[in-house]
Amino acid sequence: MISSPLSPSGRPVKLACRNLWKIYGLPPQEAADVARTGDPAALQRERDGRKPLAAVAGASFDIHEAEIFVLMGLSGSGKSTLLRCLTRLIEPSGGSVTLDGENLLAVGRGRMTELRRKAMGMVFQNFGLLPHLNVLDNVAFPLRVQGIDRTAREARAREMTELVGLEGREAQFPSQLSGGQQQRVGIARSLAAEPEIWFLDEPFSALDPLIRRQMQDEFIRLQKILRKTIVFVTHDVQEAFRLADRIAIMRDGAIVQIGTPAEIALAPANGYIAEFLRDVPLLRVIRAVDVMRPVTGDGQAMPRFTTEDVLEDILPTLLGGAAAVSICDADGNRVGEISAAEMSGFFGSDRAIPA
Known part of the structure; x- marks a missing residue:
């Protein structure tokens, strides 16, 4: 594996994003040209009665090893699109994304599939559990895809099931579990392959407030044990400030401010962020x-x-x-x-x- 580069602060950088764009409404080559030049005029010209849309507009940041980096913004701000561009579930229009120094936008489909299976863990709002498989087999499923033998994958799945507090429920099916329990299965499944970086897109937003709080507690507990590098998407200000080491606040596809929760709370970059954070209790x-x-x-x-x-x-x-x-x-x-x-x-x- 390529060793992680260092940020100016001296901390190892796990993932680096530079001038990343995702533009809809333009042919791919033209979108790539706009991404390279950043020409705002090209985004104002209508085509077939519509203007192109920059869902991600020139995003740049570093994510350090073992850091929880939260992408936060209102609906439509581009945070989920940005996360999917980082994993190439959506192909960016331009820019670069490097994981441990490897440019993800330059690798082939086979290599990208390998990285998603082995280096990346993913959890989404939709639990995505396979209804015909029990808890143990759902958790073991990524290892099954990798061709790992049944004994080894079930042993690993039992470890992960115990880690997320579902010991004793291995034989149950998704329909027999609560929403919080189903999300725990999704988390255990995403950790089964021991990913180097963990992507979570609004993983708790479909849960009731009490269960959501419990899952946040569980997430904090797991991070203290596992020390994963995490990219976490949320529109919930309280959730972002509770979980994050650093937060990137997005608006209209662009990153408006990046900082620790305290840095952002004490020195919001503009009136939009100040209004966004109006109800954040500083003491907490x-x-x-x-x-x-x-x-x-x-x-x-x-x-x-x-x-x-x-x-x-x-x-x-x-x-x-x-x-x-x-x-x-x-x-x-x-x-x-x-x-x-x-x-x-x-x-x-x-x-x-x-x-």
Whole structure:
């Protein structure tokens, strides 16, 4: 396998997208020319009474190893089309997509099929389970396609079934499962072939709110165990900010802003994004690592929190009389501090800490 290149930050890049376009309503060669030049005038000229549509317009980004990269936007923004272009389920009009340094737009159909079977896991809103197969056989199906023998594929399928919390239901059929359980089968099936990168397109949007929340919890738990590189599509702002390491917000086929949840919440790029995020509760989005300052003194008497704790969890301690709290990494080492005075300044007069 080709080793992953490094981003400017020094983190390994799993997937890189550069100037990616998908244009409908033009012949392929003309669409490729528009993608190469980015000529906006070509998209304004009507053909047969219609203007061409740039469903994806010049998308560029890097996705790091073990990162959850969320594509977010309203219906019709281009997020699902972009995901399908990354996997070549839809052929892009132009640009480049590289996985571990390999240009996916330059490989043949056979190689692309191999990559989808072995390197890519996919989960969609439509569970897509085979109704005549039980849970175990549904999960094992990708391995069956690869020609893996029955004993080996069933052993792997049992591991994945247990991983997603469906142990004991291996013999049941999709019709005997709830919506949440069916989606767990879809997740287990997508993981059976041990994919290097995981693509999920609105996987929880068809579920009831309570089950959706439970599946988000399950997703977070699985990621802590598996550390997959993930591209996750959603139109739900709360879901995006809960799950993402970084978010790309799309509008009319273009990426408007990319950043961590805290970066976007604290500094929206324009009025559209500010309005989009109006109902996002900052206290549940901003983590300690986003606002902590360097340590001062030994801090032994300070209450302790982790870098991943959100401000909603930390503020009661500060409101309870603590002048500051220590922030610790996963090994328990103090790496920062947050003071009550700084929190008041951080939120400003219009977003003051409640008394």
